[in-house]
Amino acid sequence: MKRAVYPGSFDPVTYGHLDIIRRASQIFDVLIVSVLNNKEKTPLFSVEERVNILREATKDIPNVQVDSFSGLLINYAAEKDLHIAVRGLRAITDFEYELQIAQTNRKLSDGKLDTMFLTTSLEYAYLSSSSVKEIASFGGDISQCVPEFVEKLIYDKYRIRKQNKE
Ligand code: PNS
Numbered sequence: 001m002k003r004a005v006y007p008g009s010f011d012p013v014t015y016g017h018l019d020i021i022r023r024a025s026q027i028f029d030v031l032i033v034s035v036l037n038n039k040e041k042t043p044l045f046s047v048e049e050r051v052n053i054l055r056e057a058t059k060d061i062p063n064v065q066v067d068s069f070s071g072l073l074i075n076y077a078a079e080k081d082l083h084i085a086v087r088g089l090r091a092i093t094d095f096e097y098e099l100q101i102a103q104t105n106r107k108l109s110d111g112k113l114d115t116m117f118l119t120t121s122l123e124y125a126y127l128s129s130s131s132v133k134e135i136a137s138f139g140g141d142i143s144q145c146v147p148e149f150v151e152k153l154i155y156d157k158y159r160i161r162k163q164n165k166e
Pocket residue numbers: 007008009010036071072073074100101104105
């Protein structure tokens with residue numbers, strides 16, 4: 001069984017991530033999409049919410065599982081006996097950051113965790129979770145960026161945040 005992990009923040013999942021998930025799920029027998037629980041960042045969605053969103057968004061892809069992890073990816077991968085991490089590359093600006101993480105993970109894991117890159121489909125090359133959140137926070141249209149149910153959840157969050165501030 002060829003298994004791989006697709007780690008990320010997924011705050012929230014976008015069509016760009018879903019494109020990578022769909023394509024990676026055709027390459028591997030099992031793809032585990034795993035949400036990083038990063039205590040240093042203040043996310044829009046909690047880890048549980050992000051996991052649930054990902055489960056809903058990938059429910060039609062049977063070989064995709066959704067999980068979460070804390071700490072180093074290499075430790076999580078070792079625990080789950082996973083040896084390939086999948087990441088998407090949008091543009092040259094992603095490359096340096098991704099190369100550094102991939103090489104660090106390979107070195108720290110003594111070669112046990114390697115990274116495979118898929119280039120994002122051109123139609124999603126401009127997309128990022130942070131730009132989606134920024135557009136939504138100003139009431140802009142994000143319908144081309146995320147599934148409809150995610151769009152609703154994002155707007156609900158901003159409404160809640162606005163109410164809390166008032
Ligand atoms: O979606 P993101 O935020 O670009 O994903 C980044 C992620 C989660 C892949 C990366 O930050 C990660 O694996 N973090 C876990 C901590 C870790 O293992 N760091 C070592 C690499 S320098």
